[in-house]
Amino acid sequence: MGEFDLIRRFFQRPAAAGVEVGVGDDCAVLVPTPGARWLVSSDMLVEGRHFLSTVDPARLGHKALAVNLSDLAACGATPRGFTLALALPRADEAWLAGFAQGLWALADASGIPLIGGDTTQGPLNLCITVFGEAPPGQALLRSGARVGDEIWVSGRLGDARLALEVFRGRMALAGEAFEQVRVAMELPTPRLTLGQALRGVATAVLDISDGLLGDLGHLLAASGVGATLELAALPRSAVLAAQPLALQQECLLAGGDDYELVFTAPPGARLPDVGVPLTRIGRIEAAPGLRVVDARGERVDHGLRSFDHFQS
Ligand code: ADP
Ligand code: MG
Numbered sequence: 001m002g003e004f005d006l007i008r009r010f011f012q013r014p015a016a017a018g019v020e021v022g023v024g025d026d027c028a029v030l031v032p033t034p035g036a037r038w039l040v041s042s043d044m045l046v047e048g049r050h051f052l053s054t055v056d057p058a059r060l061g062h063k064a065l066a067v068n069l070s071d072l073a074a075c076g077a078t079p080r081g082f083t084l085a086l087a088l089p090r091a092d093e094a095w096l097a098g099f100a101q102g103l104w105a106l107a108d109a110s111g112i113p114l115i116g117g118d119t120t121q122g123p124l125n126l127c128i129t130v131f132g133e134a135p136p137g138q139a140l141l142r143s144g145a146r147v148g149d150e151i152w153v154s155g156r157l158g159d160a161r162l163a164l165e166v167f168r169g170r171m172a173l174a175g176e177a178f179e180q181v182r183v184a185m186e187l188p189t190p191r192l193t194l195g196q197a198l199r200g201v202a203t204a205v206l207d208i209s210d211g212l213l214g215d216l217g218h219l220l221a222a223s224g225v226g227a228t229l230e231l232a233a234l235p236r237s238a239v240l241a242a243q244p245l246a247l248q249q250e251c252l253l254a255g256g257d258d259y260e261l262v263f264t265a266p267p268g269a270r271l272p273d274v275g276v277p278l279t280r281i282g283r284i285e286a287a288p289g290l291r292v293v294d295a296r297g298e299r300v301d302h303g304l305r306s307f308d309h310f311q312s
Pocket of ligand 2: 117118119
């Protein structure tokens with residue numbers, strides 16, 4: 001199977017609505033919604049760094065797109081198209097079929113067409129760029145949090161990190177519990193519907209990819225505010241809640257790979273009900289910095305920091 005057979009077999013489909021030219025020419029040609037703003041984001045997944053070589057290819061296809069859609073979700077964007085740049089050690093048909101199945105399943109469920117890409121031989125590496133749209137002035141940014149706003153998070157935190165600890169051999173979990181946290185790690189759900197519903201409601205939003213503390217820290221810095229976070233309020237699965245407290249803290253505060261949305265909104269704001277649980281986890285304050293407190297309001301000295309590719 002040559003490069004172009006591979007593209008045709010696994011990554012080419014008839015052009016979708018809003019796409020004048022898709023895969024097959026030098027550029028894709030998209031039809032913008034009049035007046036809308038483009039929102040663009042890229043995320044790269046490198047074997048051994050972002051995923052294990054043993055991961056199921058269908059789950060990898062899902063995750064490669066999911067982490068990118070999560071960025072569109074964080075900005076309240078409507079998905080319009082994505083490109084896929086692939087480096088593959090070899091053209092392994094079974095692997096490609098699995099990867100493409102996972103990728104297309106999430107693309108179809110999210111209404112986002114694949115509009116182009118690049119395919120080359122090399123160490124396994126996946127880079128997706130997503131294109132989305134939002135009405136003028138309605139993209140959700142990190143910079144809008146105001147003193148007095150409440151801080152909310154979607155879904156649950158920490159399970160993906162717990163699964164990673166098991167893969168690293170640092171702990172063990174029984175079959176069903178492991179499968180549950182493994183799904184959180186390998187099949188994250190991008191919160192696209194929630195993100196769009198937060199337009200005009202949330203004052204600031206971001207998605208958690210590198211751990212709550214660090215990512216919320218970015219939002220606070222961009223907004224020029226501080227915050228207090230209630231450790232006991234952080235939503236967690238029964239599996240995580242059964243772990244020692246120090247491990248729970250590490251997974252909840254510095255875990256990463258959560259792909260949930262953190263957002264701020266004024267007290268009393270009418271939050272959207274899109275079937276995703278929302279939990280109030282803290283409050284925006286004028287004093288700079290991020291303070292974590294326990295159920296009695298006492299400062300927690302966690303000593304944790306977020307993931308940084310060049311400082312770990
Ligand atoms: P060019 O040489 O003009 O860069 P390529 O030969 O790399 O084009 O790719 C041919 C066509 O296939 C282009 O339309 C490109 O966008 C598309 N393409 C290449 N790789 C992929 C891929 N992995 N997924 C989707 N489309 C792809
Ligand atoms: Mg090319």
